[in-house]
Amino acid sequence: MGCSVEINNIEAGYGEVRVLHGVSLSVKDGETVVLLGSNGNGKSTLIRCIAGLVEPTAGSVILKVDGKETNLVGRTPEEIVGLGVALVPEGRRLFPGLTVEENLMLGAYRRAARRNIAGNLDFVFATFPVLAERRHQLAGSMSGGEQQMVAVARALMSEPRLLLVDEPSVGLAPILVSRMIAKIRELKEQRNLTVLMAEQNFNQAIKIADRGYVIVHGEIEFEGKSAADLANNEIIKQYYLGT
Numbered sequence: 001m002g003c004s005v006e007i008n009n010i011e012a013g014y015g016e017v018r019v020l021h022g023v024s025l026s027v028k029d030g031e032t033v034v035l036l037g038s039n040g041n042g043k044s045t046l047i048r049c050i051a052g053l054v055e056p057t058a059g060s061v062i063l064k065v066d067g068k069e070t071n072l073v074g075r076t077p078e079e080i081v082g083l084g085v086a087l088v089p090e091g092r093r094l095f096p097g098l099t100v101e102e103n104l105m106l107g108a109y110r111r112a113a114r115r116n117i118a119g120n121l122d123f124v125f126a127t128f129p130v131l132a133e134r135r136h137q138l139a140g141s142m143s144g145g146e147q148q149m150v151a152v153a154r155a156l157m158s159e160p161r162l163l164l165v166d167e168p169s170v171g172l173a174p175i176l177v178s179r180m181i182a183k184i185r186e187l188k189e190q191r192n193l194t195v196l197m198a199e200q201n202f203n204q205a206i207k208i209a210d211r212g213y214v215i216v217h218g219e220i221e222f223e224g225k226s227a228a229d230l231a232n233n234e235i236i237k238q239y240y241l242g243t
Contacts, residue, residue, distance in 0.1 A: 002029030003065045003084065003161035003194045005050065010059035012049050019045045021218045022059070027162070032188055032195040034205040034212035036236070042218040043198035044090055047166045050196070051087045052077040065161055081110050086160035090167040090198075092151040096140025100131050103139050103150055107157030116159070124153035127187065145176040152180070156187065163188070165197040169204055177204050184208060202236060 006026045013019040019042045027033045037043045048054040050061055052075050061072040065084055072080055086107075094103050104124060108117045125132035128149040134142065139150055148168060155163060165184060169177040185208040188195050199205040205212070212230050214222040224230035 003063075004029045005064070005162055005194070005196070006060075006062040007046070007050070008060045008062070010046065010049055010056045010061065012045055012054055012056040012059075014045075014054075018057075019218050020049070020056070023215070023218070023220055024059075025213050025220060025223070027194055027196045029194055030192065031210045032185070032197065032208050034209040034230075035196065035198040035215060036200065036202060036205060036212055036230070037198075037215040038200050041215050043200075043215055044166050045218075046215070047087065047164050047196070047198050049073075050080075050164060051085065052080040053087075063162065078109075081158055082112070084110075084112075084159075084161035085164065086155035086158045086162070087164045088151050088155045088166065088168065090170055092144075092147045094139040094147055094150055094154075096138065098139060099136050100139055100142070100150055101135040104131075104154050104157050107154035110158040113157060113159040117157075120157050120159065124156050127156075127183070128153055144171045145173070145180070148172060148176075148180055152183070152187070156191070160191075161194060163193045163195045165195065165199075167198055167200065169199060169201040177201060178207075181205070181207055202230075206231060 004027060008024050010020050010023045023046055035043050045054055049056050056073055063070050063072055063083055070083055131149055131153060168180050181204045206227050209227045211226050212224050213220050214235050222233050222235050230236055
């Protein structure tokens, strides 16, 4: 019956600093929605609110999985992972002193995924063959692109329904960004995922977006109904296309 998320009037921040001001957006079943914005405008904070790493002071985050609705606000990150939400965090956030395989096994924490650890491990190794070759290598000794593969593969080990991807382009060469974006699109189709991706690289994000939003100073400034709608928006042209 699918997976979707509805974010309603979210207010959030850190201490006395308010970052998000009444943010509302939705991601429907099977969509890839991009959240566009430059650094410091609230993209990562919103992603962290969905994942349970930042607790909003107001609003709701309604996850709907196979017809069952759950408000994620107030839930722990562990509970949210258990509901089928996985995060690929900005900066990858691996355990550098653990091997590739050990990092991947940490992603299999979700109860529903434990019964198919071997199958999921085979899948991610088939998806990223270099990880199979280096399964015993310390994650911290790998290149940035390889570490990003580990971060994505770790998220897949939990058999997610909703995949949150935060700034996959950070620290990667353009060719690696292009390959990673293409891989996210491929994985979405293979695993029937619903995807919300926060990204500041418009030209890469638009390649896989069904539609998207532009966030400026913690508020949604524009909602694009399609990829073409985003590309033709004046805010996009001014901030991302240099016109």
